[in-house]
Amino acid sequence: xxxxxxxxxxxxxxxxxxxxxxxxxxxxxxxxxxxxxxxxxxxxxxxxxxxxxxxxxxxxxxxxxxxxxxxxx
Numbered sequence: 001x002x003x004x005x006x007x008x009x010x011x012x013x014x015x016x017x018x019x020x021x022x023x024x025x026x027x028x029x030x031x032x033x034x035x036x037x038x039x040x041x042x043x044x045x046x047x048x049x050x051x052x053x054x055x056x057x058x059x060x061x062x063x064x065x066x067x068x069x070x071x072x073x
Contacts, residue, residue: 002038005072007065009043042068 004022008015019039026037044064052061 003040004037005040005042007044007068007072008041010046010049015041015043040072042071044068 006015006018006022008018019041022039023036027033027035049061049064052058052064
């Protein structure tokens with residue numbers, strides 16, 4: 001089984017919802033509710049990102065989110 005990676009933390013509640021939905025759909029797809037997918041969540045600090053956005057530092061936002069994505073590799 002391959003591993004899935006998601007960027008979370010932008011909204012912790014949403015991250016929990018994504019995680020639960022991924023597990024549910026995976027279990028439905030394989031027909032077994034006793035198996036779990038391999039998932040990595042790279043959590044980012046939404047408040048840091050909001051500060052960058054408020055300062056219109058879009059290049060730094062892209063670098064920040066891009067670094068999180070690279071950590072999933």
